[in-house]
Structure formats: structure tokens, C-alpha cells
Amino acid sequence: MSMTMKMRRASLVLSAGVILAGCTVGPRYHPDQMKLPARFTEDAHPATEAEIARTTTELKDWWHRFGDAELDRLVDRAVAGNYDLQVAGQRILAERALRDVQASAWYPQIDANTMNGDDRHSINIDNWPVRPGSPLNRPGASYLSYGVSASWQIDVFGRIRRSVEAQERAVEETIEDRRAVLMTMLSALVSDYMVLRDTQMRLEISNRNIKVAQESYDLTQRLYLEGVGNTLQIAQAKAEMESQQAAREPLKTHIAQITHAIDVLMGQMPGTTETELKISRPLPKVPDFPATLPSIVLANRPDIRRAERAYAEATARIGVAVAQLYPNFSIPLSFNPNASAMYQLFEAGALSWQFMMLASLPLMHGGKLTAQIKAARAVAEASRL
Numbered sequence: 001m002s003m004t005m006k007m008r009r010a011s012l013v014l015s016a017g018v019i020l021a022g023c024t025v026g027p028r029y030h031p032d033q034m035k036l037p038a039r040f041t042e043d044a045h046p047a048t049e050a051e052i053a054r055t056t057t058e059l060k061d062w063w064h065r066f067g068d069a070e071l072d073r074l075v076d077r078a079v080a081g082n083y084d085l086q087v088a089g090q091r092i093l094a095e096r097a098l099r100d101v102q103a104s105a106w107y108p109q110i111d112a113n114t115m116n117g118d119d120r121h122s123i124n125i126d127n128w129p130v131r132p133g134s135p136l137n138r139p140g141a142s143y144l145s146y147g148v149s150a151s152w153q154i155d156v157f158g159r160i161r162r163s164v165e166a167q168e169r170a171v172e173e174t175i176e177d178r179r180a181v182l183m184t185m186l187s188a189l190v191s192d193y194m195v196l197r198d199t200q201m202r203l204e205i206s207n208r209n210i211k212v213a214q215e216s217y218d219l220t221q222r223l224y225l226e227g228v229g230n231t232l233q234i235a236q237a238k239a240e241m242e243s244q245q246a247a248r249e250p251l252k253t254h255i256a257q258i259t260h261a262i263d264v265l266m267g268q269m270p271g272t273t274e275t276e277l278k279i280s281r282p283l284p285k286v287p288d289f290p291a292t293l294p295s296i297v298l299a300n301r302p303d304i305r306r307a308e309r310a311y312a313e314a315t316a317r318i319g320v321a322v323a324q325l326y327p328n329f330s331i332p333l334s335f336n337p338n339a340s341a342m343y344q345l346f347e348a349g350a351l352s353w354q355f356m357m358l359a360s361l362p363l364m365h366g367g368k369l370t371a372q373i374k375a376a377r378a379v380a381e382a383s384r385l
Contacts, residue, residue: 024158026319029312032384036295051291063190065287071193078189081267088178095174099167105160108152115145144345147336159323162316169313173306180302189265196258199251200280206248213241314380321376324369327361
């Protein structure tokens, strides 16, 4: 066969593969819809478009609405240093790398190889015109080889496309996981900060109460020494003073615990910000509850968003399983010149190559492939529900 005919046949094979590659089996993903109430049960009227737009803008940096510069600085440090958030970020990078692994199947897989050594076989083999066992047989030979091997899988029925799609949805799941970690971390930080300022305020009140109780106890003692009052009044005043002193210690312990919790959220050793946070500040003003709709709340919940992405991934996995039932097409290519001497490796007689179109069709696997499809559909339905 001439080289021109060979090139035409190769072009025909590639063209057919490209045309067939437009078919993708398996169901397409469609978001599941559910009817939601138009307003919260506590609200007489649903939020207006203007209120929703304002809320959308404010909630991007919702902690700024407390109007506390110290809290803003703590949030910035927590976003930069929180270890759970960093772990979630690395998981996103890992899933993206796995997506690239799946996408690599779209491209030809090419490897270079070389080999050098000796080969020996039995001389007791019929090797016409020399009889088995004859000393004229040559049982060994030096072997030199180099070359390139390649394989290209044609994604006719979309198995690779569905695999990449599923992995892309897995990436989006990890993004929502990070959003959940971020939201949980910031909520915990702001809550701890509010509790810290509240407890510090209560500690100041407790210190004033102790001062008043101490003054009352001192006054009761002076009155007793001047002949006014009795020992019972002194005992009562002392008990009140000691009671106030005892009530102060749990507040000091709680402040230390909250301060350490804030340090952990920021990825620091407990006690790092103790000096910085021990200065009492006014309790931040709590902002108004955001005006929004139930549908918007659900659409922005990280767990809901992650579940929706998991449903999309499971739907794509059905296509991967279905594609296993269809023929698999690939184009293997090898170029391996070989000889027994180095100078012969680059001669025309040393050439050895192979180019063909391979197709495989599953015939009988004991129900494994259909069982995989059933499992994928069940997982998708569970994700939808």
C-alpha cells in the first residue's frame, strides 16, 4: 500500500472519530425545583426588591455592619491564618488537579522508550532450514531499540466528557465546603467577640459591685465601733462582699477562655492576643436583621449549595457508567526501530511501526456494568432528595 493511501486511511479514521465524538450518553443535569413560601412566617410582607438589593450588598462583608474596627482586624487575620480554611483551600486545589487528570484522557498519551541488551532463546526449536538442536542455530543476539509509543482514545460516547464534568462538579463541592468553613469560622469569631465584650462589661459591673460591697462592709464596721449596729450586720456585709468577689472569678475565667478561642480561630497559639483584647471596649451595636426571602436564604446556604453540586456530580456519574456499555475506540501508534548494532538503528531496514484503529465492545461481565448504572442512578436520586 502506498504512503498516500495510508495517509488517506489515517485521515478517514481520525475524521470518523471526531464526528462520532459528538455523542454523549447519560442524562443531562437539570436543577430540581421546589415551591417555597413567598415570605417568612414572622413577616407580614415579603421583602421588596430594593431591600433585597441592599441586603445583598451589605452581606458581602456583613461583619462591617457592627461598626467595630477591632473586629474588622480580627476577621482579616482569621481569614489569613485559620487552618481549617487553609485545609479547605488545599482540597479545592486537589480536586482541580484530579479534574485535570480526567481531562488528560482527551489528548494522545505519548511515551518514549529505549532498550539495550542481549536475548537468548532455546536452540531446540524448529527453525527452518536448521533442525532443532543443531549447532548452526544462533541462540542469542544483541538487541538495540528506541522509539515512541502513543495511544489516543476517541471519546465517542462521552465517557471522558462525563468524567470531567463529574470532577468539575466535585471541585464546586469543595468550593462550597470552603464557603461553609469560612461562614462557620467568621460566625464563631464574631459571636466570641461579642461574648468577650459582653463579659468584659459584666466584669466591670462586678468590680463596681465589689467596690460598693467593700465600702458597705467598711461602713458597717465603723458604725459598730461607734456603738451603732451589731455583729450580725457586719457578718452580712462581709458575706455580701465575698459573694461579689466570688462572682467575679468565673467572669475572668470566661474572658480567658474566649480570648484563647479567638486565637485558635485566627491560627495562633492561645494567649497571643490576650494583651490586645484585655482592653475593654463598648459592646458593638447589633445590626438589623437582613431583609431577604426564604428562597434567597436557601440559595446562599453552603450546605444547600454543596448538596446541589453533589446532585450534579452524581448525574454526570450516571453518564460515565452508561458509557461503559458502548464500544470503546482508540488509536494505538508505535514506532520502534531495532537492530543489533548501533549504526543499523537508523537504517530503513531497522524500522518497525504500527498504526491502527482498535474497537472493543463489552459482551458479558456478569451484570457488573448494569449494576454500576443502577448504583449511579440510586446515588443521584439520593442526592436529589
